Amino acid sequence: MSNRRPAIIPALFLILLGAWLLAQNLGVPLPGWDSAWPGLLVFFGLAFLLQFFLGDRRDSGLIFVGVAATLVGAFFFAFTLGYYRWTDMSRYWPVFVLIGSAAFFGQWLAQPRDRGLLVPAFLALVVGGVALPITLQAVNPALADLIIRFWPVVLVLLGLGLLLSVFQRRNR
Numbered sequence: 296m297s298n299r300r301p302a303i304i305p306a307l308f309l310i311l312l313g314a315w316l317l318a319q320n321l322g323v324p325l326p327g328w329d330s331a332w333p334g335l336l337v338f339f340g341l342a343f344l345l346q347f348f349l350g351d352r353r354d355s356g357l358i359f360v361g362v363a364a365t366l367v368g369a370f371f372f373a374f375t376l377g378y379y380r381w382t383d384m385s386r387y388w389p390v391f392v393l394i395g396s397a398a399f400f401g402q403w404l405a406q407p408r409d410r411g412l413l414v415p416a417f418l419a420l421v422v423g424g425v426a427l428p429i430t431l432q433a434v435n436p437a438l439a440d441l442i443i444r445f446w447p448v449v450l451v452l453l454g455l456g457l458l459l460s461v462f463q464r465r466n467r
Contacts, residue, residue, distance in 0.1 A: 303349065304342045311338065330375040336368025347405065355405040363398040370394065386430045392423035 318325055325331070343361030347354065370390055373379050379387065399416035403409060429439045 304346065307342070308338065326376075330372075330377075333368040333371035333375055336364050336371065338368075340364030340366070340368060352405070355402045355409070358405040359398045359402040362401040363394055366394040366397060367391070387427075389423040389426035389430055392419050392426065396420040396423060 315325070340361045340363070343357045343364065345361075347357035347361065350357075370387075374381055374384075396416050396419035399412050399419065403412035403416060406412070425442060428434045429442065432439075434442075
């Protein structure tokens with residue numbers, strides 16, 4: 296039975312591709328490839344998620360890749376469908392950091408015992424959550440300048456926290 300599961304993804308891909316090509320041949324108005332290509336990312340992302348859930352659920356990396364690819368594809372759809380302009384990508388780059396955070400959280404949900412995944416998840420959430428309002432100019436410019444100037448203090452504090460935890464372990 297488990298030998299048949301990997302065939303699901305290629306089968307779904309062939310069905311979708313065949314339906315797309317048939318619709319084109321029958322004159323059904325479809326979006327052009329220039330706006331539909333993010334669908335491949337969404338498809339492959341969902342395929343990775345499906346592989347995890349239909350498989351033995353051991354490889355939580357499938358969740359990370361599946362969530363990341365699906366969300367990146369959905370984000371790119373916003374550009375190809377005209378909701379955002381590609382020239383504004385420099386303002387929206389923190390969304391990729393937030394997508395990384397969501398992917399780490401998803402992977403952690405699949406393996407909650409692996410608490411180490413929460414570190415990059417929270418770090419990416421903070422970085423993306425702070426950077427996005429700044430790049431979208433939704434923050435007071437004086438506050439944005441202060442954050443940009445003094446963000447390295449966070450690194451110093453993290454380093455001090457790590458040192459403190461090392462010394463506490465040694466004392467035990």
